[in-house]
Amino acid sequence: MYSRSSARVLHVDGDTFFASCEVALDASLSGRPVWVGGGRNGNGIVIAANREAKRFGIATGMACFEAQRACPHGVLARPQYDEYRRLSQAMFRILEEYAPTMAPMSIDEGFLDLTTMDRHVWRHTSATEYVNGLRERIRREVGLPVSAGLGNSPWMAKLATSAAKPGFLEVPPEGEAEFLKDRPLSELCGVGKRRERALAALGARTFGDVARLPSAVLKQRFGIWGQQLWLFANGRWTEPVVLEVKARTTISSNTTLPHDEPDYGAALVFACSELARMVGQLRRERLQAREVGLGIRFTDFTETGARHRFDHAQCRNSIFNTALEGLFDEAMAGAWKPVRQIRLCLWNLKPLDTQPTLWGGTDEERWGAVDEAMERLEGKFGTGTVMTGAQLALRRLDAAHESPKSKCPFAPAREMAKNLWGTDRDPLSRKADWERKLAQVAAHHHG
Ligand SMILES: [Mg+2]
Structure with a gap:
């Protein structure tokens, strides 16, 4: 039995992850030298190479043409990041079953806290059997090889993994x-x-x-x-896995409009819809904000802006919308130049401590429930299904908005990406692809 004061931390790391993913996705590559890389004309660098490829001296950072020369019968695979993410998720879902605390560190790496497992789980098995069982399951169910290291701190576990690769190594207590x-x-x-x-x-x-x-x-x-x-x-540093909860301090958005917008009404409609999205995020993260800021950049790069501090932190769409209208009027007084960029920021955040229900005790809670129900409806039927009074009024005022395609082409960028890929992370990394898909969707809409 381990001493009571010692943490037992398991580090798990995918072996040559991207290259292994390619093999998991295409069984015909199994046993062959595979590397991932590319660039537009195949003149990029190798970003991952499997063990078979490494035997030919192929390493990360090498030019792809060099790799091809070193190993003419090897396979160059173009990166498929969406697939890698999917396999990574499958791997972490399995890892989660093996420990009460799991902290992912990167796409193919994470820590599991196995402290006290010896007392509760390993009576009839050993750490080695337990971890090799886990590795075998990931290999069988996801098709990925992983290595692992067990030690008395995350640092130690990581060093154990690199010593073990490929395989598993335990640094026993007192053996550090x-x-x-x-x-x-x-x-x-x-x-x-x-x-x-x-x-x-x-x-x-x-x-x-x-x-x-x-x-x-x-x-x-x-x-x-x-x-x-x-x-x-000296082997005396012991540390459990700590789940790092990053305390968010702001939620912000910065959008450059695809064309210079001379119509301030349209710019405000955009700002409102963007703010509604941010408030949605605020609520999903169970937060409320005490301050809201608006920044506008004109075509000649001059700027204006305004900010507002509420008496109490807020989480209601209607309140933020009203505040935003005020800020917009204040910032744009006397302005005449077309708008190029709109920045919005919610800050001075604090946790939303009440769990709002429709039958909440206070007005705040009831409004919270209304906003939440609205979000659910929008999640089901699409953004714009439900409008707050302010948005509706704006839409009515802005007659041009009746043809939202010509008037508001900038709003959907992020949402479109989300609909297409289910993610809004770095949509521009696949800009060309994305524009092509967007064109297809638009054509479908018109047709
Ligand atoms: Mg790795």
């Missing part, structure tokens, strides 16, 4: 200093070249060297990090 003794400090991420040089100046190239230095020297030279490093090198 021994495991680290001859490993170079450069293996630890976060060391960096500058620190590495400074440590070398103290005569330390391996963790064993660090362990032998007086801790005061490291503390004096590197502060808290130095002290941590010393404890780590």
Whole structure:
């Protein structure tokens, strides 16, 4: 049994992830050298190569034509990021079943907290059996090979994984200093070249060297990090998996209109719909905002703007809409130049602590429930199904808005991308594709 004070952290990492995904997607590639890369004319660089390809000296960063020369019968695969994301999700869904706490770190890497597993789960099995079972399941169900390392902190687990690759390695409790003794400090991420040089100046190239230095020297030279490093090198740094909850401080949006908009009514309609989307996000994240800001950039790059602070944090569409109309009037007073860019920001955020229901006790809660129901309707029937009073009034005022295609071509960009791909992350990375799909959708609409 492990000592009570020691955390047990498992690090799991996909082997040559993108290249392995290609093999998982196309079984005929199994056992063949595969690398992923490209560029428009096949003149790009290799971004991942599987083990079979590495035997031919193919490495990440190498030019694709060089790789082809080194291994003429190998397979160059063009990256399919949507597929990689899908496989990554499938992998993390399995990982989740193996520990109460799982923290993904990147598309193919995550930490699982296995502390106390020895007492509750591993009575009839061992850590090695448990982890190899997990690896085998990912291999069988998702088709991906993963390596893993188990240690008393995320740092240790990560080093164990790189020592194990491909495979699994446990650094046993009390065996940490021994495991680290001859490993170079450069293996630890976060060391960096500058620190590495400074440590070398103290005569330390391996963790064993660090362990032998007086801790005061490291503390004096590197502060808290130095002290941590010393404890780590001696196997005394234990740390559980901590789920990092990034506290959001703002929700913002910045849209450059595809054409210069001389019609301020149309610009305000756009700003309102964009703000409604942001308020939706605010509510989904169970937050409310106390301040809202509007920034406008004109065609000649001059700017104007206004901000408003509420007495209390808000989460209601109607309140934000009214405030935005006021801000817009204030910012645009006397302006005449066409609008180029619109920025919106919600900040001074705090958690929405009540769970709003339709039968909530306060007005605030009832309005919250109305907004939420509206969001659900929009989720089901599409944006624009439900309009707040302010939006409706604007739409009525703005007669030109009756033909929204010509008037509001800029609003749907992000939503379109979402509808097409189910994601709004970096839609421009596939701009050409996206424009083609958009044209198809538009043609379909007209036809
Ligand atoms: Mg990896």
